[in-house]
Amino acid sequence: MRKFILLSCILVFTWQYTFAxxxxxxxxxxxxxxxxxxxxxxxxxxxxxxxxxxGSATNVKIDDQLIRDYGSYFRADVLxxxxxxxTLMVKAVIExxxxxxxxxxxxxxxxxxxxxxxxxxxxxxxxxxxxGTHKDNAVIIYITENTKNTISLEVTGANTNPCVGIQTILExxxxxxxxxxxxxxxxxxxxxxxxxxxxxxxxxxxNNSAGYITLEGVGDDATADGWGxxxxxxxxxxxxxxxxMNCDSNExxxxxxxxxxxxxxxxxxxxFYGNAGGDSDQAKGDGALDCKRSGFVTFSYNHFWDTxxxxxxxxxxxxxxxLTYHHNWYDHSDSRHPRVRSHSVHVYNNYYxxxxxxxxxxxxxxxxxxxxxxFRNCKYPILTSMQGSxxxxxSKQANDYSDMPTFSKEDGGSIKAxxxxxxxxxxxxAYGDEAYSDPTTDFDAYVAETRNExxxxxxxxxxxDNRYNNFDTDEGIMYKYIPDSxxxxxxxxxxYAGRMNGGDFKWVFDNAKDDADYAVNPALKQALVTYxxxxxxxxxxxxxxxxxxxxxxxxxxxxxxxxxxxDGIQSTFFAISGNLSDSKGTVTYGGQTLTQCLKIESxxxxxxxxxxxxxxxxxxxxxxxxxxxxxxxxxxxVAGIVSVGLSAGTHVLSKDDVANLFLIxxxxxxxxxxxxSNVWIKTFPNPxxxxxxxxxxxxxxxxxxxxxxxVVVKHYTGDLGYINFGELQRGVYFIKILAGDASFTKRVxxx
Numbered sequence: 001m002r003k004f005i006l007l008s009c010i011l012v013f014t015w016q017y018t019f020a021x022x023x024x025x026x027x028x029x030x031x032x033x034x035x036x037x038x039x040x041x042x043x044x045x046x047x048x049x050x051x052x053x054x055g056s057a058t059n060v061k062i063d064d065q066l067i068r069d070y071g072s073y074f075r076a077d078v079l080x081x082x083x084x085x086x087t088l089m090v091k092a093v094i095e096x097x098x099x100x101x102x103x104x105x106x107x108x109x110x111x112x113x114x115x116x117x118x119x120x121x122x123x124x125x126x127x128x129x130x131x132g133t134h135k136d137n138a139v140i141i142y143i144t145e146n147t148k149n150t151i152s153l154e155v156t157g158a159n160t161n162p163c164v165g166i167q168t169i170l171e172x173x174x175x176x177x178x179x180x181x182x183x184x185x186x187x188x189x190x191x192x193x194x195x196x197x198x199x200x201x202x203x204x205x206x207n208n209s210a211g212y213i214t215l216e217g218v219g220d221d222a223t224a225d226g227w228g229x230x231x232x233x234x235x236x237x238x239x240x241x242x243x244x245m246n247c248d249s250n251e252x253x254x255x256x257x258x259x260x261x262x263x264x265x266x267x268x269x270x271x272f273y274g275n276a277g278g279d280s281d282q283a284k285g286d287g288a289l290d291c292k293r294s295g296f297v298t299f300s301y302n303h304f305w306d307t308x309x310x311x312x313x314x315x316x317x318x319x320x321x322x323l324t325y326h327h328n329w330y331d332h333s334d335s336r337h338p339r340v341r342s343h344s345v346h347v348y349n350n351y352y353x354x355x356x357x358x359x360x361x362x363x364x365x366x367x368x369x370x371x372x373x374x375f376r377n378c379k380y381p382i383l384t385s386m387q388g389s390x391x392x393x394x395s396k397q398a399n400d401y402s403d404m405p406t407f408s409k410e411d412g413g414s415i416k417a418x419x420x421x422x423x424x425x426x427x428x429x430a431y432g433d434e435a436y437s438d439p440t441t442d443f444d445a446y447v448a449e450t451r452n453e454x455x456x457x458x459x460x461x462x463x464x465d466n467r468y469n470n471f472d473t474d475e476g477i478m479y480k481y482i483p484d485s486x487x488x489x490x491x492x493x494x495x496y497a498g499r500m501n502g503g504d505f506k507w508v509f510d511n512a513k514d515d516a517d518y519a520v521n522p523a524l525k526q527a528l529v530t531y532x533x534x535x536x537x538x539x540x541x542x543x544x545x546x547x548x549x550x551x552x553x554x555x556x557x558x559x560x561x562x563x564x565x566x567d568g569i570q571s572t573f574f575a576i577s578g579n580l581s582d583s584k585g586t587v588t589y590g591g592q593t594l595t596q597c598l599k600i601e602s603x604x605x606x607x608x609x610x611x612x613x614x615x616x617x618x619x620x621x622x623x624x625x626x627x628x629x630x631x632x633x634x635x636x637x638v639a640g641i642v643s644v645g646l647s648a649g650t651h652v653l654s655k656d657d658v659a660n661l662f663l664i665x666x667x668x669x670x671x672x673x674x675x676x677s678n679v680w681i682k683t684f685p686n687p688x689x690x691x692x693x694x695x696x697x698x699x700x701x702x703x704x705x706x707x708x709x710x711v712v713v714k715h716y717t718g719d720l721g722y723i724n725f726g727e728l729q730r731g732v733y734f735i736k737i738l739a740g741d742a743s744f745t746k747r748v749x750x751x
Contacts, residue, residue, distance in 0.1 A: 023039060023100045025037060025090060026038055028088060030107040030108045031110065033109060033110070033111060033112055033128075035052070035077070037088040039073065039102065041074060042100070044682065044684075046093050046094055048074060048076070049090075050062050050066070050076040050089065050090050050091075051089040052089070053087050054081070059089070063140070065144070065541060066187075066218060068538050068539065069536045069539070070534050071534070071689060076090070077218050079216070079218065081133070082133060083110055083111035083131075085106050085109075086106070086108075089102070109132075113301070115324070116298030116324030116481075117322040117324045118264060118296055119265075119298070120296050121296070123236065123263040126236065126237065127182055127212045135181040136181075137181065138180065138183055139181070139183065141169070141182075141184055142538075143190060144190070147541065147566060148166050148193040149165045149193055149194045149195070150164065150570075151166060153172070156177045156179075156180075157173075157177025158171070160582075162565070166193055167196055167201055170202065171204075173203075173205050176211055181213075181214075184216070185216055186215070186242060187535075187538055188533050189221070190223065192226045193227070197230070199247075200227060200228045200250075200251060201229050202230045203215070203230070204231075205237075206233060207234065207235045211235070212236040213234070213237050213238070215240075216240045217242040217243070217499060221533060223243040223244075223245060223531070224244050224247075225245055226248055227247060227248075228252075228254050228274075229254070229255045230249075230251060230255075230256050231257045231264060231294075232260065232261065233260050237263070238265045238266075238267075240268050241269065243504075243505060244271050244272060246528060247285055251286070252275075252286030253274075253289075255269070255288075255290075256287060256292070257290070257294040259292060262296045264298075265298045266289060266299050266300075267301045268496070269303070270498045271289060272505070274286060274288075282308065284520055286309065287309050288307040288308075291338075293314075294321060295343070297321075297323040297324070298323070298326070299311070299328065300324070300325070300326045300328065301326075301328065302498065303502075304329065305333070306333055308334050309334070309335060310333045310334075311337055311338035312338070314342045314343055318342045319342070320342055321344070322343070322344050322477065323344075325337075325350060326348050326349050326350065327350065327492060328497060329494065330352045330359070331353050331354070332355070335355075335356075335357040337355070339361040339363070340368050341413075343367075344366070345367070345368045346369050346371070347368060347370045347373065348372045348481075349371075349486075349489035349493070350489070351373070351489060351493040351494065352376065354511055354515035354516075355378035355381075356516050358383050360382050360415070361390075362383070362385065363384075363407045364410050364464070365414075366466075370416070370417045370418075370420060372483045373420045375423065376424060376490075378424070379425065379426045380427060381425050382420075382428060383407075384415055384443070384444055385410045385411060386463040386464075387443065387461065388443050389427045389429060392427065394426075399442065411463045413461065414466050414468035416446050416468055417446065418448045419451070419485070428445075429443045430443060430445065430446075446468065455468035455470060504533075536730075536749055560665070561666075562663065562665075563592065563662075563663050564580060564597055564598050564663065565593075573608055574606055574608045575606070575607040575608065576598065580598060581597055584599070587662045589662070594662040596662070598660070599659075599661075600628060600658060605653070606654075607650065607651070607652045607653075608651055610647075611648055611710055611734050611736055611745065612648050612736055613646065614648075616644045617666075618664055619641060619665075620659050620660055620662065621662075622639060623640065626656070626659055627657050628642060628655070628659060629654045629655065630652070631652055634656045681696045681697075681744045682696070683695075683735065683737075683748070688725050690725060690726040691722050693722050694720065694737065695721070700718075701740075702715075702716070702717050703715070703735065703737050706735075725750045728750050729750070732748070
């Protein structure tokens with residue numbers, strides 16, 4: 001027996017030594033004010049810690065929610081970095097110890113292009129500073145598929161506190177009483193939260209000049225699936241690095257600035273098809289990124305994927321406002337890039353890539369400076385309403401003011417164009433071009449010879465007698481910028497527009513067909529409708545990130561935690577009946593501040609099933625010394641904590657004394673691979689897609705696989721070296737293995 005013990009120890013030591021060398025980084029890159037690292041899974045790692053160093057920062061630990069599991073690899077993103085050089089360090093955690101590590105090479109982080117009217121008057125929209133770091137006293141919250149309805153925050157001025165759920169939290173800022181900068185980070189694919197405003201997330205802050213809000217995606221796969229964002233009566237707002245698809249809100253827009261907004265910046269987002277609307281021209285959804293009655297706005301580095309109506313600007317005759325569109329990729333989209341009413345707009349360095357209808361359109365007294373854009377196979381690059389190419393009928397070789405107009409016969413705006421590149425277009429008429437008849441009346445735009453040239457007052461629209469207001473040459477209005485050449489802009493747009501590294505959704509258009517086709521692309525539509533994230537789990541999220549997956553394990557260990565502050569009474573592990581309260585004080589436990597509890601009353605009941613011996617911990621108010629019943633037996637709290645050992649089976653919590661229960665935790669007593677000095681058991685890989693391998697120093701006698709509800713889904717007797725997970729649904733399972741006289745329990749993720 002001593003020989004076997006010695007051999008087991010040697011085997012265990014050798015495994016640990018090999019394991020300690022096994023953390024391998026397979027990808028790392030700096031991006032725009034962010035960086036990321038990916039690494040291969042480490043067998044038996046309970047979690048990972050990630051640190052960054054660079055500039056004045058040394059070994060700064062990032063939030064756990066930035067660390068995600070994709071099955072074949074893990075990934076961590078670091079946000080809010082200044083431009084410069086950094087290194088990232090990844091450390092695997094086993095039995096609460098960092099046992100091995102790997103560090104990236106030096107990576108370079110770039111700075112955002114903060115150009116445009118949104119940055120006028122020394123404003124900096126959003127909760128980040130000009131250098132890319134977050135503003136002082138910023139609050140950061142994380143929204144995943146699992147936390148979208150349970151995330152909570154105390155908000156000054158809210159009707160009730162804490163505010164629970166993403167929309168309720170944002171409504172807490174509606175009165176503009178809370179001046180803390182707010183950063184809302186979306187992680188993975190987020191489907192409709194249970195509470196929306198007419199199908200949208202709505203951002204308001206009563207135009208609070210001292211308030212700042214940023215909604216941003218983490219990494220390359222943050223997706224708003226089925227819902228849109230509406231901004232109203234808001235100031236200092238930023239929306240970035242989010243993909244919008246399948247929007248079915250009442251308004252129908254992916255993102256819409258509805259009314260009375262100022263200093264808003266929407267950038268590096270992907271805009272895809274929404275659900276078809278009721279009108280014939282809404283087959284691809286309504287608007288992608290629309291703006292009404294808002295000013296000092298910048299839309300930049302966004303990617304529009306075959307969108308139908310991309311950028312409506314203005315809704316009726318309005319007071320002139322100032323807006324910028326730059327470095328956007330209009331990728332086989334159809335129209336409205338933008339379609340402008342009334343406002344003064346700078347449209348520069350965008351890439352128009354196979355546009356079936358038209359590029360820029362100006363109506364109703366607007367002044368639009370169209371500069372340095374690259375138009376490839378854009379049918380009509382620039383249109384002014386009721387004149388020039390907007391009314392010209394090629395079949396008749398004459399103007400047709402009844403059937404041809406694009407803009408509902410609205411009066412024309414005024415357009416100044418400079419240094420644009422056009423190829424493959426149907427028609428463009430410059431003011432005064434003698435190749436066309438009546439070119440001082442029937443023209444599409446005034447083409448300037450220099451950027452700073454003023455458009456003469458004699459240049460007027462044919463309908464409405466509108467004149468260009470030369471806002472772009474007024475130093476009191478115009479911002480400073482250095483435009484790219486059209487060719488440089490095209491390259492930069494293709495590299496940086498849309499989400500990080502182009503996003504996780506990939507699609508290649510067929511130029512020969514898609515350049516001129518403005519119908520819905522059925523294959524693209526199907527790909528969007530069936531899109532499913534590859535994300536499996538978010539560290540510290542409490543659950544897997546599969547939409548509809550509501551299991552309730554603690555992070556990525558074998559334990560189970562129910563936090564009433566974040567989870568409410570919804571759980572598939574615990575059957576909970578009773579009432580919640582957020583007015584029973586706060587409790588700090590495990591580094592978390594708990595603000596909501598389950599009231600232990602006569603009607604309260606909590607039932608659950610454990611699959612092995614475990615330790616139950618109940619967290620009450622710190623000064624609670626009363627009793628609670630567990631399976632009918634009374635147990636006394638010590639300093640607000642009850643800890644009881646449980647056997648496998650079904651258990652029930654019920655009232656003895658009136659109490660406030662803030663958290664329940666179950667820790668399986670044999671949840672590690674080292675059971676004693678003689679026996680070890682190892683399972684790998686985890687997460688698993690098909691085959692879970694099992695290795696043991698003793699003969700295995702029995703294996704049971706449980707769902708999170710405690711139901712046995714697989715049962716084997718005899719020595720077996722693997723389990724086939726291939727036919728099981730994605731989700732979380734518990735495996736219990738008997739080997740010799742030892743028992744082993746572990747949480748396994750199936751992806």
